[in-house]
Amino acid sequence: MALVLHAGSTNKYAFKALIAAEYSGVKVELVKDFEMGVSNKTPEFMKMNPIGKVPVLETPDGPVFESNAIARYVTRVRADNPLYGSSLIEYAHIEQWIDFSSMEIAANIVRWYYPRRGLMAYLPLAEEAAIAALKRALDALNTHLASSTYLVGHSVTLSDISTTCNFFTSEFPHVERYFWTLVNQPNFQKILGEVKQVESIPPVQSNKKPSQPKEPAKPKEVKKEAAPPKAEEAAEEEEAPKPKAKNPLDLLPPIKMILDEWKRLYSNTKTNFREVAIKGFWYMFDPEGYSLWFCDYKYNDENTVSFVTLNKVGGFLQRMDLACKYAFGKMLIIGSEPPFKVQGLWLFRGTEIPQFIIDE
Known part of the structure; x- marks a missing residue:
C-alpha cells in the first residue's frame, strides 16, 4: 500500500510531508479532489482523525495525523535518512527546532493572522502580544542563522522543512536569506512552486456574518448625506498606500x-x-x-x-x-x-x- 496523504494541494501543513518525501525518495500520493470542509467531514475521514483536522496520512499500519508526526513518519521510512542528521546530538537539535518552529513561530502566526481573517475574535492587545512573541522568536532564529546556512549541520534536515513551511518575514535578514535559500531548492520548488511573499498585512475581517437588512430602509437620508460619503471616499483615497516606486535597477x-x-x-x-x-x-x-x-x-x-x-x-x-x-x-x-x-x-x-x- 502506498502512502496516501489526505489534504488539499495548497495546504501548507501537507507541504512538510511532501517535501520530506521528495528528499527521502518516498512515494506519497496526494488524494485527488480533496475539498476542505467536505472531504474531512466524511465518516471515513473521521475514523482516521476524529477531530477532522487536516492532513492525515494513510499508511499500511494505520493512519497518522498532525503534520509534524506525518513528516517524521515519512522521513523514518528511509533508514539512516540524512534529514534526521548523522549523530544523536544532531537528531536532538533537529527535534528542538521542529518544536521551536511549531510553538514559537507557527502558533504566534496563527494568533496574529487568524483573527484578521475573521477565523477568531480580533483583540488588538492579543494581536500585539502575538506579534511581539513572533518577533522575539524570529530574532532568536535570525541570530542562529547569522553563522549558519541551515538550522542543523551543513545540509537540509527535517527541521528546515518544518520551519520554512511555517513562516514569512523580511524584517530579519538572515531568516530572509535562509527562507529564499530553501524555497529555491529543487525539492521545495517541486512542491511549493514559485513562492511570493505577502507585501502587506491583511485587513481585519469580522468573524461575524454581517447583518445589514436595515440599510436599504434609509432612503430619506440619501439627500442630506450625499456630500459626506464623497469626503469620506476622498479621505480614503488620500490614505491609500502609494504604489512602490520602480527601482532604477529594474x-x-x-x-x-x-x-x-x-x-x-x-x-x-x-x-x-x-x-x-x-x-x-x-x-x-x-x-x-x-x-x-x-x-x-x-x-x-x-x-x-x-x-x-x-x-x-x-x-x-x-x-x-x-x-x-x-x-x-x-x-x-x-x-x-x-x-x-x-x-x-x-x-x-x-x-x-x-x-x-x-x-x-
Missing part, C-alpha cells in the same frame, strides 16, 4: 547572469568550494550587467571590542537587506586581537554602486 536591460543561481550555488557548495563555487561564479559572471567592489571600514582603529565590531557588521548587513534582490556580499572581521579589521566584497547589479546603496 529598468536595466536583461543580462545572462541570474543572481539567484549564484546564491544557490554559494549556499549549497559544502566541499571543494574553490573548484565548484568560485569557478561557477566566473562562468556565470556578466561584467556588463554586474560589477565587483571591495569595501574597507574607515575606522578600523575603533574596533577594539569583538562583539561591538560584530554588531557593527551585523547592523550594516541588516541595512543592506534592501539590496538583496540586486546584490551579493561577503563581510569579514579579520584578526584575533584588536583593533579588528573589517573588509568585504560585493557584487552589485550595474557597473556602478547603486545610488540607493550610497545614500544608505
Whole structure:
C-alpha cells in the first residue's frame, strides 16, 4: 500500500510531508479532489482523525495525523535518512527546532493572522502580544542563522522543512536569506512552486456574518448625506498606500547572469568550494550587467571590542537587506586581537554602486 496523504494541494501543513518525501525518495500520493470542509467531514475521514483536522496520512499500519508526526513518519521510512542528521546530538537539535518552529513561530502566526481573517475574535492587545512573541522568536532564529546556512549541520534536515513551511518575514535578514535559500531548492520548488511573499498585512475581517437588512430602509437620508460619503471616499483615497516606486535597477536591460543561481550555488557548495563555487561564479559572471567592489571600514582603529565590531557588521548587513534582490556580499572581521579589521566584497547589479546603496 502506498502512502496516501489526505489534504488539499495548497495546504501548507501537507507541504512538510511532501517535501520530506521528495528528499527521502518516498512515494506519497496526494488524494485527488480533496475539498476542505467536505472531504474531512466524511465518516471515513473521521475514523482516521476524529477531530477532522487536516492532513492525515494513510499508511499500511494505520493512519497518522498532525503534520509534524506525518513528516517524521515519512522521513523514518528511509533508514539512516540524512534529514534526521548523522549523530544523536544532531537528531536532538533537529527535534528542538521542529518544536521551536511549531510553538514559537507557527502558533504566534496563527494568533496574529487568524483573527484578521475573521477565523477568531480580533483583540488588538492579543494581536500585539502575538506579534511581539513572533518577533522575539524570529530574532532568536535570525541570530542562529547569522553563522549558519541551515538550522542543523551543513545540509537540509527535517527541521528546515518544518520551519520554512511555517513562516514569512523580511524584517530579519538572515531568516530572509535562509527562507529564499530553501524555497529555491529543487525539492521545495517541486512542491511549493514559485513562492511570493505577502507585501502587506491583511485587513481585519469580522468573524461575524454581517447583518445589514436595515440599510436599504434609509432612503430619506440619501439627500442630506450625499456630500459626506464623497469626503469620506476622498479621505480614503488620500490614505491609500502609494504604489512602490520602480527601482532604477529594474529598468536595466536583461543580462545572462541570474543572481539567484549564484546564491544557490554559494549556499549549497559544502566541499571543494574553490573548484565548484568560485569557478561557477566566473562562468556565470556578466561584467556588463554586474560589477565587483571591495569595501574597507574607515575606522578600523575603533574596533577594539569583538562583539561591538560584530554588531557593527551585523547592523550594516541588516541595512543592506534592501539590496538583496540586486546584490551579493561577503563581510569579514579579520584578526584575533584588536583593533579588528573589517573588509568585504560585493557584487552589485550595474557597473556602478547603486545610488540607493550610497545614500544608505
